[in-house]
Amino acid sequence: MDTRVKAIMLELKAHAPFTLFGALTGIFCMIIFRKLEHDTTEKVFYVFHPAHVLLSAMVTAAMFKLHSVKRNFILIVIVAIAGSIGISTLSDSVIPYIGEVLLGMEVDAHGHEHTATPENEGDAESGFVEKAHIGFIEGWYIVFPAAIVGALIAYFRPRTKFPHAGHVLLSTWASSFHMLMAFGGDIPPVKLLGSFVFLFLAVWLPCCISDIVFPLLFVHSPDGLCCRHGGHSEAEQ
Numbered sequence: 001m002d003t004r005v006k007a008i009m010l011e012l013k014a015h016a017p018f019t020l021f022g023a024l025t026g027i028f029c030m031i032i033f034r035k036l037e038h039d040t041t042e043k044v045f046y047v048f049h050p051a052h053v054l055l056s057a058m059v060t061a062a063m064f065k066l067h068s069v070k071r072n073f074i075l076i077v078i079v080a081i082a083g084s085i086g087i088s089t090l091s092d093s094v095i096p097y098i099g100e101v102l103l104g105m106e107v108d109a110h111g112h113e114h115t116a117t118p119e120n121e122g123d124a125e126s127g128f129v130e131k132a133h134i135g136f137i138e139g140w141y142i143v144f145p146a147a148i149v150g151a152l153i154a155y156f157r158p159r160t161k162f163p164h165a166g167h168v169l170l171s172t173w174a175s176s177f178h179m180l181m182a183f184g185g186d187i188p189p190v191k192l193l194g195s196f197v198f199l200f201l202a203v204w205l206p207c208c209i210s211d212i213v214f215p216l217l218f219v220h221s222p223d224g225l226c227c228r229h230g231g232h233s234e235a236e237q
Contacts, residue, residue, distance in 0.1 A: 012204070015168070019204040022168050026176035026199045027192065033180060034187055041180045042133070048174035049092045049135045050146040055167030057084035057150030062158035073155060080151035085136050085143060091206035092174040097132040099198030103191050105182035133178060168203055175202045 033041070061080035065071050129137050136143045179195050187195070 016204060018165065019168060019172075019200060022172040022203055023196055023200040025169065026172040027196050029173055029176045030180055030183070030187060030192070030195065033177075034183060036180065038181055041177050045092075045133060045174055045177040045181065046135070046139050046142065048170050048177060049088065050139065050142045052092060052167050052170040052174050053084050053088045053135070053143050054146040054150040055170060056088050057081060057147045058154040059167060060084050061151045061154035065155060065158050076155055077148070077151045080154065081144070081147040084147045084150060087206045088171070089134060089136060091171050091202050092178060093132050093134055095198060095202035095206070096175045096178040099195065099202070100179060100182040103194045103198075105179070105191065133181070171203045171206070172199060175199050 033044075036044075057080040060083040061076050064079050065076055128134075176195075176199060179198070183191075
């Protein structure tokens with residue numbers, strides 16, 4: 001098996017337990033804060049989501065810089081911004097939104113229950129950004145600077161261990177508050193269980209893809225990869 005594939009599979013396996021713990025904290029948050037108003041949960045989401053983007057950019061940039069032969073500043077920043085914003089959007093917004101729709105919790109941008117009809121179908125399509133809360137469009141003035149700052153921090157001081165652990169938790173909490181915007185009150189046990197599944201998936205695959213898979217796609221020397229769970233790279237010193 002290719003060295004890069006082995007490293008990726010090992011990372012996915014190693015991060016599953018911590019992601020499971022993170023998903024449990026997300027469910028705990030949903031239970032504790034289930035009575036919050038929609039506007040309040042949206043504001044909290046736009047605290048956790050940019051913070052997630054910042055830490056994700058730090059890890060993506062660090063992984064790329066530490067494992068790449070060509071450490072071009074511009075390329076590192078571009079990879080970090082693209083990876084962190086793209087994958088964080090998938091993790092914090094798209095997957096939770098899909099979960100909300102499949103669990104029957106879809107609401108409009110103002111927190112009211114939404115039912116698709118032939119008359120409002122066009123409005124539903126045009127309001128996807130608002131309903132799914134696509135951060136780099138709705139809150140671009142926060143999200144893009146967060147990604148840039150994260151990439152710059154990692155370029156001058158690349159670290160992966162703490163930023164990754166922190167951004168997994170931030171991603172979980174961002175996703176949980178995204179789903180809270182759809183609940184708007186008490187959460188039935190069945191939907192809470194379904195939310196747990198989507199929280200786990202929303203964090204596990206996207207975060208590992210952002211921090212590990214995406215930057216390593218641009219590494220030209222896969223034989224030089226250092227798996228963080230089989231040894232210690234300079235990022236963890």
